[in-house]
Amino acid sequence: MKSRVFYNRVGFATLLNKEIHRFMKVPVQTVLAPLISNILYMLIFGGMLQTREVGIDGISYLNFLVPGLATMGAIFAAFQNPAFSMISQKFQNTIQDLNSYPISLAEKILAFVFGGMFRGVLVGILTYVATIFFVGYEVAYPIFFVLSLTATSFVFASVGLIAGLVLDNFEKMNFALAIIITPLTYLGGVFFEVSKLPGFLANLIYLNPIFPLVNVSRYAYIGVCEGNIVMHVLLTMGLLISSFLIAAYIFKKGVGIKIV
Template identity: 65%
Template sequence: MEKFFYNRVGFVTLLSREIQRFMKVPVQTILAPLISNILYLGIFGGMLKTQQAGIDGVNYLQFLVPGLASMGAIFAAFQNPSFSLISQKFQNTIQDINSYPMSNMEKSLAFILGGTFRGVLVGVLTYASTIVFIGFHLEHPFLFLGALGATSFLFASLGLIAGLVLDNFEKMNFLLTIIITPLAYLGGVFFEIARLPGLLSAIRFINPIYPLVTITRAFYLDIFSGSIYWLMGIGAVMIIASFLVAVLVFKNGIGIKIR
């Protein structure tokens, strides 16, 4: 039976490599998504800052900030492991992963935590940049940070799966553009999705991003309802399931083994 953890030095080394990889190009990996989120805040917030967000006592800027932080974390966390693995496929070095003296759990977790760190970093910096616009407004800092971490961990796990299964950047960009981006927009980032009519409102029940954005916003605004605990349960199930699938895909050597 394979040991889950037996090479701490190797694990830390691989994790450090994944963090240093995106820290070497901060303009592309950190600054670019941060500027995009600030532009969203400036454009949408500037036009609608006096409007109510559909939540009593909350203006649109306050509503928008946690959504942008979540969206930044989602994209950054997903892209880190997926692009790392596809880059190794492009360079024909992906098979080297098989030679690492580490368990599959350690390898998977190193890639996932690298993506989690990047996601949390982008999410926190997005929030920090909004202080200039709306001041320091954060009711539960540690819970808010935990929500960003959980969101990042989930999408880093999905990014690992995508990086192993897909074999080129075109397919990855298609997945980001056609699937993840619409899910983010319809996940409550920019507006209260529950107030939309008919099918558009019902989409939130099958949108994995909706619970994560709603939980993050609840911790940011200190607005809870009975449904928040149900959403937290859904989020926990998604996180565990995605992580286990990622480890299983990694263990089976999908996208790594030479066929």
């Protein structure tokens, strides 16, 4: 008996390949541009603040910065891929065709999420590779580092799918990226220790879902981080599961897909 969840692996692979091929057709825009942005962050912040003391003994600011930049690149790339895919299909008036695809609901959702996840991991890994010239290639836990970028990319690919279904144009998507995700990322410990945030901002880190994602990647990269790594790993897993379940629920309800 065929699985009711995965019953058309060829169809799933075709849709996933379509999502990956879509952004790989314009690598300058989808991969090279965010990579160059991260390198510029490294040059500017690293050059200006490379002598800045970090509240973690034995860790230079440049080493502190690399995992944050890799995580930030993964977040933005993973979010944009499914969000852009959904909204572009709305503009082309082809999104309703998703209902006729001969694959299961789970296969449809995972194809879009995995496509975004692949782009996020690719940008994150390339960011690390680009920083080897500045800080060397040493990573405390290489496999854990890749897994942390994968988890981060999965979370924000799911969030991007949610945004693509709920929002109806690119302006709203860019607004969500610029006004919500970008500030949360900057305040999530990418460029500085969150413990040094002033006043009430220091307490808001516990409401910032990006903080544990950055912290897990930083621990995997340099072997230490702010706070309890076990708690942050658990929070990351919670974000991974909850974001995917919400995306699956919205997709199943047909939000942004069904004609009202």
